[in-house]
Amino acid sequence: MENSTPLSYKGAGVDIEAGDEASSRAFMAARSTYRPEIIEKSGVVLFDARFQNYRHPMLIGGSDGVGTKLKIAFMTGRHNTVGIDLVAMCVNDLIRRGAEPLVFLPYFATGKLNTEVAEQVSEGVAEGCRRANCSIVGGETAEMPGFYAPGEYDMAGSCFGVVENDGIITGESIQPGDIILGLASSGLHSNGYSLARRAILPHYALEDTPSELNGQSLASALLEPTRIYVKSVLAVLKTGAVINGLAHITGSGFRKLYKIIPKELSARIDSESWTIPPIFKLIQAAGNVEQAEMFNTFNMGIGFAAVVPASDATAISALFAQHGEIAYQIGVIEKR
Template sequence: MSTALKPNAELALAFASSSSRPSYSKPNSTQLPRMPSGSLPNNFSGLSLASSSGLSQSKHVCSLSKNDSGESSGGFSYKDAGVDIDAGAELVRRIAKMAPGIGGFGGFFPLDDSYLVAGTDGVGTKLKLAFDTGIHDTIGIDLVAMSVNDIVTSGAKPLFFLDYYATSRLDVDLAEKVIKGIVDGCQQSDCALLGGETAEMPGFYAEGEYDLSGCAVGIVKKDSVINGKNIVAGDVLIGLPSSGVHSNGFSLVRRVLAHSGLSLKDQLPGKSVTLGEALMAPTVIYVKQVLNIISKGGVKGIAHITGGGFTDNIPRVFPKGLGAVIYNGSWEIPAVFKWIQEAGRIEDAEMRRTFNMGIGMVLVVSREASRRILEDDNGAYCIGEVVTGEGVSYR
């Protein structure tokens, strides 16, 4: 007997972030459909960009954004760089009126005793830095990460991934580098790359540039969904470290770069990598680590820290009436964030709402589970706790 698949109005079409939206139209293009090809080796070892322990013990994330009187020093903001997080949130609210359920990290579709969980995303203006640095073989990892990290927040195991690659004129060698990164990302998250779309659109993109987007689909048993409903005050926030900026906030990064006088080839202060290499470090794929932690019990909610930082993403998994306290100095902040804040004279609150600040995934767990997770020595930090109230505060 066939299974009737009917969308659940409370669960379907919940997208990855406040900037995500359904795709209503598609420009005319030369369509070059792609099918799976042979696997490519995954040889990216990653960059270690954590700051010194001295920086991580500071009482504030950074404090150079205000003068001695505590007044704003006129630094840059994400909105000044052209990205309005509030406008994105307003669009999601409007779309939610047409498609109820918008606002989660992944969209749910019922299938027998399970849910299919889907997420779609791109890598934003990090692509501009790929063009500037010539680093194209890891940008595909970012693409996969942005979707699979979203759907794993519900406890879903990624099943497959599809990508969309668009350019003005197809450079086969360049496209191969990008797709190699996508293959690597799929290998890291144990999902299949089913295929994708390659579109040549002359006159639409600048010569030598391209755009990327992708979609991941996973599955989770209905009785195993991580949804935050049983979170209570006193639960613990566990943070998993990021590799750096990941794939959000690059419009602000590029604005800071344009006014700093520094080159992407300059060495990051105190580090053995260039600024360009630090900024291009691929987004961590948390799938295996998170699913392993979930399998041991005690995980109540998970937030992928993307655009909106802690400020907007952590509250998305809380029941009404609960908020979070973050412990300052409880994790190592990658040095690249200190450079961004100093060079752009960016206020603490703006940094916290734009960037992940060194924590790419936050798990809300019971106190008992928190002790076990921290004892497992998997790089996790105890970064805060759930409290009665609303929003995110720091102490």
């Protein structure tokens, strides 16, 4: 069957020029993240991997995404913070092993590319990398017509870092009596949004300012970017502080501690030892969510945890405070 109109890639829904423009803008944002080890050669971004500050460097990597928090960005048209979330979810996972994040590679995919939206996302990714002292060295922007709903996109990222061989934190040295320090989160971070949306959106509009949020809009509370703990954790580790285990408290909440605690031990958490942010209480009340379900889904105000010897807990808490963290003594390690 003949087609009188010649087909083209653009006619099929892929705009190469828009893709080039988005990539160019992303590249300019990426340059603001370059560490001293970055070398550019004819458009190729390279990392000088001699690791002169390490005796026996070990590479470590990880990948993650932002999840359904993106739905809030789509609904509000605010896309400048989800890139920070993307970086945070990756780099916070690396530092729980004591690793220094070095390079980041983002992936952005959509049905029809909107260069302004893509630029907002790219600027967020760059801001996240600046907060983590991590360089964007590549990435991908994909336009896939018919694959995503109009106005929607998805994101993923990969991060690679380095850790001294004898400085890898595995949790194997955790002992009964160790204290669990919890570092305050900035809000929901990037987990539990399927439940959060189901609980809240039938009762509130995103532009509402519930009294529980002290004047903050619901949209702003839900889009508050994930806190990045890289600089503070690395600074504390460099002091020689004894940290037996680190955990990134994300989806499934404090169950993340069981990834690092030896099987013969358990963690006892005192849920009244820190102040739970208002957004969690609003979700619980609006959705009639049981307390156990809240703690099994959300970080509940603690985004990162450090397991330390009891004798050092107060001093290490003070070190975290010096580097901008609010650190609570939230629990103790016990025999199972």
